[in-house]
Amino acid sequence: MKDAEVIFLVEESPEGGYEARALGHSIYTQAETLEELREMVRDAVRCHFDEDLLPHVIRLHLVKEEGEPRLTRDVEGILVRQRLRLDLGLVRRWLTEFRAVLDSHDPLELFPEASSRSVEQRGDAT
Numbered sequence: 001m002k003d004a005e006v007i008f009l010v011e012e013s014p015e016g017g018y019e020a021r022a023l024g025h026s027i028y029t030q031a032e033t034l035e036e037l038r039e040m041v042r043d044a045v046r047c048h049f050d051e052d053l054l055p056h057v058i059r060l061h062l063v064k065e066e067g068e069p070r071l072t073r074d075v076e077g078i079l080v081r082q083r084l085r086l087d088l089g090l091v092r093r094w095l096t097e098f099r100a101v102l103d104s105h106d107p108l109e110l111f112p113e114a115s116s117r118s119v120e121q122r123g124d125a126t
Contacts, residue, residue: 005057006023007024008027008061009077011062017033018034035064042058
């Protein structure tokens with residue numbers, strides 16, 4: 001099946017330069033500058049896919065890690081993979097509400113109640 005697009009997460013390399021990893025494909029490349037990286041990504045995609053299966057779009061998402069690196073990559077991966085299915089306004093509102101709750105409660109105390117409500121709601125939906 002032909003992918004309409006391939007998405008790469010781009011990060012600064014610890015050794016200098018940049019690294020790019022494709023989501024959902026075994027494609028990795030690196031370069032000294034972002035311009036060189038764009039060319040390397042195009043070349044890697046051409047090498048990875050057969051001519052008739054080349055994606056129409058190649059997206060590069062630059063990830064700057066501040067704070068917890070693993071969490072940042074996980075959230076970025078979810079947002080990139082699910083971007084067409086997410087209501088970003090709802091996600092922003094939820095994060096704002098969650099931040100307010102964190103200021104006044106231990107989130108682990110709230111988890112059992114929220115978890116049981118989500119199970120009940122799923123049962124009502126069926």
